[in-house]
Amino acid sequence: MIKTLVFDFGDVFLNLDKKATALNLAKFDLLNFTPEMWEINKKYEKGLISTESFIDFYIEEKEDLTEESFVNAWNSILINFPEHRLDFIQNLKKKQEYKLILLSNTNDLHIKWVEENIPEYPEFKACFDQFYLSHEINYRKPDTEIFQFVLEENNLIAEETFFVDDTEEHTISASKLGLKVWHLDPNKDDIIELFNKKSDLF
Structure with missing residues (x-):
């Protein structure tokens, strides 16, 4: 579960x-x-x-x-934040059925741009129980240490933890530790489809 x-x-x-x-x-x-x-x-x-x-x-x-x-x-890699995805994570937060964690490879310049250009960012960040940015925790994906850090910091059981990432190398690394994963393809998938596309796990 x-x-x-x-x-x-x-x-x-x-x-x-x-x-x-x-x-x-x-x-x-x-x-x-x-x-x-x-x-x-x-x-x-x-x-x-x-x-x-x-x-x-x-x-x-x-x-x-x-x-x-x-x-x-x-x-210039950073584009925009679709409103429907904010709605998705806010609805998840309201239901309180899952612990919600963000785990991102990023850096100070990118986050400063996000803070200045994405007005939804504070609301988005507030949805998570833990918000891990690689440059703040000194780990990055796909190193297994970053997943071990998240599991240990939050007393999680790997098999009860589901990880979504658009980079296959990252999901492969997480799966080796026992996490359930979804390699999301941004060209054909949207995070709001999570519970339909992975209904076998929920």
Whole structure:
């Protein structure tokens, strides 16, 4: 019996354009992330380096890249928050049938953009019993440590916990610990369909 629902944020509730950042950085001849860049990005998502250091790293890579242009490119992945998804999570909260947890790989720049541009964000955040952002807890998906952290922090039983994420690598990692999972495809699925598409588990 499922007692806890754990949700990703981006492309589960918040719409993303995952190609946008790379396309916008390409305008500055930054065509591909190097292994060093991927490592910096991961550290930033874990909150292990400051926003200032993160921005400086990229500006030093490309002389014509300004702080403003980099931040705009970095945040261009973020699109909007459909109202019907807020209704969905608010209705879930009202029913009080499940413990609700958010677990998102994100970073300080992205969350600041969300706070400034998504008016529904405070209402959305208030729906959750726990709200875990990777840069605040120093863990990131798909590392198993992040799922172990959530289970232990909340005294959860893995088999009674259901996890939704748009990245298959993340759901595979969670399932190895015993969590029930749904790899949501944002091109054809919507979180509001959860109880219809996964009716066998509820």
